[in-house]
Amino acid sequence: MSGFLRRLISPAAPTLQRDTVRLRLEDAEIDVLRVRDPRARRIKLSVDERGVRLTLPPRASLVMGERFLELHRDWLSTQLRSYQAQNLPPPLVIGEPGVLPLRGALLPLRWESGRFAHMRVDGEGACLHWPARGTDATLRRTLREFYEAQTRADVGQWLPRYLPALPRAPARLRLKVMSSQWGSLAPDGSMALDLALVLGRSSAFEYVLVHELCHLIQANHSPAFWAEVEQRFPAWRQERDYFQAEGRRLKAMLRQLLTPTP
Template identity: 30%
Template sequence: MAWFLNSSKPDWLTPDWLSEILGSDLAARLSVRSHPRARRVSLRVDSQAGVIVLVRPRRASEKFIAAFVAEKKSWIAKHAAQLDALPGETSVADGMTISLFGEAVTVRHAGQSRAGVWREGDILYVSGRAEHLARRVRDWLKAEARRELTQIAREFAAVIERKVARVGVRDTRSRWGSCNAKGEISLSWRLILAPADVARYVVAHEVSHLKHLDHSPAFWRTVAELCPGRENARAWLKRNGAALHRVVV
């Protein structure tokens, strides 16, 4: 499967090389990264960094990658335009309204309180010094996401008679969740910023891997059993998922 590798070629790609194929403006949106375990050349969109990432094996030949980039030029241009259309980054601050599983909640600084971070209705109160507000909100969001998503995962696992070994949350960029053969599920904490049905779909997807570690028809039937509205949720993520990474905390 590594027929395109050339052991005589070291790490050598340069911006000038990319500009010859893509033009300088488009080349500036492409970040080329080597990965020691990569077996093929691939592209992905990093909406948080605002770039398109080309991942390649360290010994991939110049000829092969040049042909790959030229072939994918339209794809790169399309997704670069989508990145340009994204809203700018939004930093969490006093008075800002954020969405928590589809519910609008306003952040309020409660500097004199020592109660940490707590929610009362549609207000999220944050104690402590103002310069620590964003970090405190982030920590609260991650903890709340872990609690809620773990509960949903265990609920879905019971339906298909499987057990979840552990649910963890991370700030992942390339995927919303993952599940391994040990029954360990990892989810993006930013799902708390999405509508509840969208978050439930992602959890249903990963829990279904407890039964099917593939994307076979049987797997998708299990997803549909757990989340009948999955197509709408997938469409929402495709349209709006990148915006979840534009919230800076």
């Protein structure tokens, strides 16, 4: 059967339906992303660095979703206060001194005039060369390019150390902003890493790289897999604890840096 006929007679894949609702809490009004997910089996409310999300299964009515929000109003307020207390660096303001998170440190950030936007790190911290017509979109693009370059530099430094003992090298590397994971390895050998890794301490980043490389040997989380990780990175438990303590803050910092200012 041709690909065209297969698409013609096969049912279309279900899609997510999204909209936004306003919810009034004790001290503020917030936007809640409401998502109707064909794969969901129950109503779910979640909070992360991106905001509040209400997930509805196909048969749940909008009224049921609103009631669910009302029942969990106090829980939601507590979770939002927890995120606000994460002690994030102040947002960057174009042209004003600030700090830039990188490899577990906050580098002093200064601005200098330039023909085009680019970032460099020197003995005084980070320097952002800035054109006269730079915009907020320019800033977010420059920050992402900077962090991608720093991430690839770290991977390029560590990867040769581990390749000789692997059955093959990763097919390619993709850098993403991930909501919960820190890395993944696709069946074709493509590796994805969270861009927030380069904001945290380097040893934790290296552990995630080792973790994903070991999936080239064991495509699971069996005792045999963890034995491979232990052999290459004996201190992996300390880095796992680091992510449990600091992971949400790292992801929130990256979101703040890359999200356009309203």
